[in-house]
Amino acid sequence: xxxxxxxxxxxxxxxxQAPGLAFSTKTRVFLGALLSRAGIYQLEVGCPVMGPAEIExxxxxxQSTGSTxxxxxxxxxxxxxxxxxxxxxxxxxLCAPIRESHLVKKLGQSWATLSxxxxxxxDLVRGAGLLASVxxxxxxxxxxxxxxxxxxxxxxxxxxxVRLSDTVGVLTPSxxxxxxxxxxGRGFTVEFHGHNDLxxxxxxxxxxxxxxxxxxxxxxxxxxxxxGNCSLAKLIALGASxxxxxxxxxxxxxxEAETEALFNRRAYILDLLNAKxxxxxxxxxxxxxx
Amino acid sequence: MxxxxxxxxxxxxxxxxxxxxxxxxxxxxxxxxxxxxxxKPSEPAVALETLHGLDGVLSGDYAAIFRRLxxxxxxxxxxxxxxxxxxxxxxxxxxEGGSGVIATLTGIGSFPALERLRVFxxxxxxxxxxxxxxxxxxxxxxxxxxxxxxxxLFEPVLGRGLFVGESGVHVDGWLKDPSLxxxxxxxxxxxxxxxxxxxxxxxxxxxxKCWELGFxxxxxxxxxxxxxxxxxxxxxxxxxxxSEFATLAQEGLGGLG
Numbered sequence: 341x342x343x344x345x346x347x348x349x350x351x352x353x354x355x356x357q358a359p360g361l362a363f364s365t366k367t368r369v370f371l372g373a374l375l376s377r378a379g380i381y382q383l384e385v386g387c388p389v390m391g392p393a394e395i396e397x398x399x400x401x402x403q404s405t406g407s408t409x410x411x412x413x414x415x416x417x418x419x420x421x422x423x424x425x426x427x428x429x430x431x432x433x434l435c436a437p438i439r440e441s442h443l444v445k446k447l448g449q450s451w452a453t454l455s456x457x458x459x460x461x462x463d464l465v466r467g468a469g470l471l472a473s474v475x476x477x478x479x480x481x482x483x484x485x486x487x488x489x490x491x492x493x494x495x496x497x498x499x500x501x502v503r504l505s506d507t508v509g510v511l512t513p514s515x516x517x518x519x520x521x522x523x524x525g526r527g528f529t530v531e532f533h534g535h536n537d538l539x540x541x542x543x544x545x546x547x548x549x550x551x552x553x554x555x556x557x558x559x560x561x562x563x564x565x566x567x568g569n570c571s572l573a574k575l576i577a578l579g580a581s582x583x584x585x586x587x588x589x590x591x592x593x594x595x596e597a598e599t600e601a602l603f604n605r606r607a608y609i610l611d612l613l614n615a616k617x618x619x620x621x622x623x624x625x626x627x628x629x630x
Numbered sequence: 631m632x633x634x635x636x637x638x639x640x641x642x643x644x645x646x647x648x649x650x651x652x653x654x655x656x657x658x659x660x661x662x663x664x665x666x667x668x669x670k671p672s673e674p675a676v677a678l679e680t681l682h683g684l685d686g687v688l689s690g691d692y693a694a695i696f697r698r699l700x701x702x703x704x705x706x707x708x709x710x711x712x713x714x715x716x717x718x719x720x721x722x723x724x725x726e727g728g729s730g731v732i733a734t735l736t737g738i739g740s741f742p743a744l745e746r747l748r749v750f751x752x753x754x755x756x757x758x759x760x761x762x763x764x765x766x767x768x769x770x771x772x773x774x775x776x777x778x779x780x781x782x783l784f785e786p787v788l789g790r791g792l793f794v795g796e797s798g799v800h801v802d803g804w805l806k807d808p809s810l811x812x813x814x815x816x817x818x819x820x821x822x823x824x825x826x827x828x829x830x831x832x833x834x835x836x837x838x839k840c841w842e843l844g845f846x847x848x849x850x851x852x853x854x855x856x857x858x859x860x861x862x863x864x865x866x867x868x869x870x871x872x873s874e875f876a877t878l879a880q881e882g883l884g885g886l887g
Contacts, residue, residue, distance in 0.1 A: 359796035362829035362863040390830075391857070393864075445807045478810075508813040509786075510753055513688060513718050514725055537813040539737070539746045539786040543688060543718030550689055565800060566793075566813075567786040578714040582689050608868055609783050609791040612824050615872060618842045619823040623804060
């Protein structure tokens with residue numbers, strides 16, 4: 341039997357984080373409504389902790405997307421979750437760094453502290469009647485021990501849905517297969533979030549689905565940081581031989597054609613690249629002061 | 631590990647008017663990143679004895695198929711891209727101990743993408759590249775000159791815009807350890823980082839941009855400046871230019887003074 345795949349569109353979160361892009365609430369509502377009408381299962385629409393304007397914008401998107409599930413992205417922080425609760429979303433997605441180097445270098449945090457904070461965040465989300473999903477950030481570069489530790493923690497916290505995030509796009513098909521199989525074997529529902537740094541996002545998403553992932557993440561036109569994410573239309577076109585999607589290829593192609601102009605950031609990026617940049621000098625000499 | 635470039639014969643077969651004066655530079659640049667064999671214009675991209683196609687095998691037990699195929703000892707393999715998986719197939723083939731992969735730059739002509747395979751070989755530790763090299767930037771420029779086409783700004787590995795950062799979480803990563811949010815450092819592919827300020831920026835990015843533009847901004851006013859920058863970017867529906875950001879910063883300090 342062909343796997344039936346639920347698509348999670350992250351255009352209004354991961355996609356819009358691409359440098360050069362910024363959408364007004366009007367544009368975000370327009371995009372959310374189009375994606376909802378096309379049959380997307382879930383829309384990840386933003387980060388409420390950015391402030392009151394973001395919360396109001398997310399509320400407006402939620403109103404225009406009917407019965408489509410709407411989620412918000414959060415760090416494993418109480419402040420983030422409190423903001424999400426105000427935004428009226430259905431799902432609070434919690435992004436958890438699981439590699440020791442992320443914990444130490446980025447957060448200056450121990451695994452024990454992260455575990456406690458994740459539990460507190462989940463209690464808050466569930467207490468408010470929202471669904472929770474947990475993403476494992478940079479799962480591709482995690483060691484076996486770090487993966488087992490993460491799975492054990494999610495198990496103990498009764499987390500059902502786990503997002504495997506290939507944050508820097510370095511997974512290969514064989515590694516994708518073994519990761520998804522491991523988490524499926526541990527009883528989790530698996531969502532796969534690919535990035536296209538080595539041009540493997542589509543192949544990895546296909547392999548993830550054929551290995552048991554039930555949800556795949558996409559963005560319109562594949563927009564996202566660096567080389568981007570999986571494009572909604574291209575994933576459906578390339579996966580149609582093996583997978584069933586709720587969104588038709590015709591709807592996806594039409595949607596990407598209709599919104600093409602919104603994602604054109606070529607002139608801005610070229611101007612930025614042509615300007616004198618001192619980022620490297622700063623990172624070498626002065627980053628510690630910041 | 632044999633990596634074979636077939637870009638030039640493929641471009642010719644596709645009807646491109648090649649600028650032959652660039653060929654020597656092309657050969658030299660590819661050799662500098664360890665490409666072991668480079669097809670000349672007079673050679674076919676794919677020889678008669680080449681194992682060619684296998685476009686859809688990734689959806690099955692491809693590892694078992696590859697193990698059996700390796701027993702045939704094929705000298706060259708050209709994976710097809712009709713399912714968008716040629717590069718993934720080539721990487722899987724290499725992981726299973728295969729060699730002799732035919733590739734073209736960006737995968738043009740329905741082949742695996744040479745530059746992505748090369749960076750994969752580096753990341754896997756099988757064939758490290760020099761830490762800092764302009765070779766990939768040169769390869770991009772020669773290819774654009776040969777083919778008469780500019781590559782997309784966000785083309786994997788070769789895109790000029792790959793290392794532009796904006797979002798708070800990723801610029802924060804730059805400041806703490808760039809490898810947190812980058813698959814490889816920009817130096818590896820002759821690229822450079824650049825900073826955009828926009829709706830997703832954080833305070834760290836603002837401080838960095840102020841430094842880049844040559845002025846200091848009071849710490850206690852950064853939160854206000856961030857709110858102004860986000861509001862302005864939302865109004866414009868794009869990130870801010872440096873001059874737009876500088877104007878906002880000056881306004882935040884109560885004018886030019």
